Amino acid sequence: MVIVIDPQIAGISGDMLLSSLVNLGADKNKIIEGIIKSQKFLSDSTIKKMDFQKIQKQGIESTKLILEIDENVSKRKGIEIKKAISDSVNELNLTTKAKTFAELCISTLISSESKIHGISEDSVHFHEASSIDTLVDIVGTAIALDDLRLFEEKIVCLPVSVGGGTVSFSHGTMSNPASAVLQIFKNSNLNIQGNNSKEELATPTGACILVNLTNSPVEYYPSMNITSIGYGAGQKDFEGFSNVLKIIQGDENNFEMDSVKILETNIDDVSGEILGHLIEKIMDQGAKDVSIYPGITKKGRPTNLVCVICDDVKVDTIIDTLILETGTLGIRISNSNRFIVTRSNHNFSLTFDGKSFEVNYKKSSHNGKTHFKIEFDDLKNMSNALDRPIVDIESFLRKEIEKIEDP
Numbered sequence: 001m002v003i004v005i006d007p008q009i010a011g012i013s014g015d016m017l018l019s020s021l022v023n024l025g026a027d028k029n030k031i032i033e034g035i036i037k038s039q040k041f042l043s044d045s046t047i048k049k050m051d052f053q054k055i056q057k058q059g060i061e062s063t064k065l066i067l068e069i070d071e072n073v074s075k076r077k078g079i080e081i082k083k084a085i086s087d088s089v090n091e092l093n094l095t096t097k098a099k100t101f102a103e104l105c106i107s108t109l110i111s112s113e114s115k116i117h118g119i120s121e122d123s124v125h126f127h128e129a130s131s132i133d134t135l136v137d138i139v140g141t142a143i144a145l146d147d148l149r150l151f152e153e154k155i156v157c158l159p160v161s162v163g164g165g166t167v168s169f170s171h172g173t174m175s176n177p178a179s180a181v182l183q184i185f186k187n188s189n190l191n192i193q194g195n196n197s198k199e200e201l202a203t204p205t206g207a208c209i210l211v212n213l214t215n216s217p218v219e220y221y222p223s224m225n226i227t228s229i230g231y232g233a234g235q236k237d238f239e240g241f242s243n244v245l246k247i248i249q250g251d252e253n254n255f256e257m258d259s260v261k262i263l264e265t266n267i268d269d270v271s272g273e274i275l276g277h278l279i280e281k282i283m284d285q286g287a288k289d290v291s292i293y294p295g296i297t298k299k300g301r302p303t304n305l306v307c308v309i310c311d312d313v314k315v316d317t318i319i320d321t322l323i324l325e326t327g328t329l330g331i332r333i334s335n336s337n338r339f340i341v342t343r344s345n346h347n348f349s350l351t352f353d354g355k356s357f358e359v360n361y362k363k364s365s366h367n368g369k370t371h372f373k374i375e376f377d378d379l380k381n382m383s384n385a386l387d388r389p390i391v392d393i394e395s396f397l398r399k400e401i402e403k404i405e406d407p
Contacts, residue, residue: 002224003155005214006246008193011161011201012210013234014137015065016245018144019052020232023063024247026144028052034143035136038088042081045132046070055233058242062231069132078110078124081134088139097151101212102142106134108208112183137205145213154252155214156222159191160207165198180204190217197238219259220337224250256340260288261315263308264332265322268301275304278325285321286314309336341366348404352396357382359397363405372401 010016022028032050039047049068054061085106089099114121126134145151162177177192181202185192188211192202227250234243267275279290293305306326310318319331343364350357359382360375374397382397383390 001153002222002250002252003150003153004218004221004224004248004250005155005157005210006248007160007202007210008158009161009241010234010238010243010245011163011203012206012245013203014134014141014205014209015067016232016234016243017206017209017247018137018140018232019063019065020230020245020247021141021144021148022052022230023232024148024228024230024249026147030147031140031143034088034092035140037091038084038135038139039132041084041087041091042132042135044071044073047132047136050136057231057233057244058237060231060242060244062233062242062244064233064235065136067133067136071131075125077122078106078113078126079122081126082106082110085135085138088135089142092139092143094142094146095151098142098146101145101151102138104212105138105141105208108184108187108212109134109180109204112180112204112208115183116179134205138209141209141213154216156216156218157190157210157214158218158220159193160185160210161197161201162192162194163197163199163201164194167200176200177202178204181207184208184211187211189215191219197241199236199238218257219335220257221248222257223253223339224248225253226250256342258338258340259312260309260336260338261312262334262336263306263310263315263318263322264334265306265326265328265330266295266297266303267306267326267328268297268303270304270326274325275306278306278321281325282308282318282321285317286310287318348400350400352382353386355385357385359400361397361401370405372398372405374398374401 022031035050036047039045047067047069049066051066052063053066055064082103085102089102110121110124113124113126117124162181165176166173167176167178178200181204184204184207190211226248230247232245232247234245236243275292279292282290288309288311291307293307295303295305297303306322308318315333322328322331341364343362345360346363347358347360350359357378359378362373364371374394379390379393379397382393386393
């Protein structure tokens with residue numbers, strides 16, 4: 001099972017995420033009852049009405065949180081809200097994962113404010129986030145995820161739209177996204193993107209919930225068979241797009257899919273020794289693979305095409321290395337989608353001829369067929385230690401692996 005969170009257009013807020021989970025199938029009565037029980041932990045706040053209603057959001061039927069509250073407070077200490085959330089999840093007897101998730105969400109929000117203002121976490125005060133809304137969003141989402149049993153599932157997230165323009169709050173007006181949102185996403189692997197809506201599309205509460213729900217970014221939908229879709233409506237209406245967050249649930253196909261960067265450059269004036277050093281250095285910097293192909297360019301000049309496959313975050317570092325080590329004057333960059341056969345890493349220990357060895361291997365499966373690939377360095381180490389050909393060592397180890405995998 002795989003869960004895809006799609007905030008590419010409308011961004012994310014706490015109530016949108018909660019509403020999308022209800023639309024996906026979470027028991028809204030269980031959520032409402034849990035929140036009503038929890039309100040006692042936050043003084044000077046009373047929930048007058050809470051419901052989830054089906055609405056039309058620019059032609060899309062979605063679920064919207066209806067919340068009416070009576071509050072006599074304009075700010076609260078972060079630790080007060082944190083205690084209220086902790087007391088709430090303990091009162092509701094949620095699973096350990098749900099409790100931990102809720103507490104991490106509010107801790108992330110407090111930590112971001114602490115870093116922005118240069119104060120201790122105990123000194124953090126919330127203004128906009130002081131409302132019981134924050135408790136509703138975090139505790140409600142924990143209840144919903146628990147009810148749907150999604151803490152056990154693989155969850156990935158598409159790029160998060162943060163909007164543009166400016167945002168006004170208790171500290172004045174600043175460019176959007178707000179500092180709290182940037183700080184929260186800074187410490188995650190998730191990707192953000194702006195647009196021309198000139199609105200705040202990603203809220204601090206939505207961001208802190210999201211980064212604790214998943215740290216797995218994707219550029220596009222994985223290969224999957226869709227089983228259900230949840231649409232969660234935001235409170236605002238925008239021109240040009242539906243303010244709706246999508247959550248898609250489905251069965252993942254045998255292939256994994258990801259996106260990589262391909263860096264290419266032609267080198268015609270360096271030695272083979274430098275190219276060998278280049279491969280080692282780039283691999284040490286985190287490249288997924290490096291290939292070098294001989295060729296002929298204009299005027300019959302011999303050349304070497306250096307091709308590097310890497311993640312987006314490694315691009316700048318590897319480009320610096322290519323330029324400094326080879327003197328190249330240009331590097332081509334392209335995006336590439338790839339299918340990956342599901343694989344897993346395994347290891348075992350064995351003693352042979354009185355010597356002990358640790359053997360690592362990868363196991364992959366597709367269409368009922370299983371393949372094993374033994375780590376070459378382990379083959380080489382055993383070959384040298386035992387003074388035997390690598391092909392003999394590999395044949396022996398394959399038999400040992402077959403005993404382990406199919407006893």
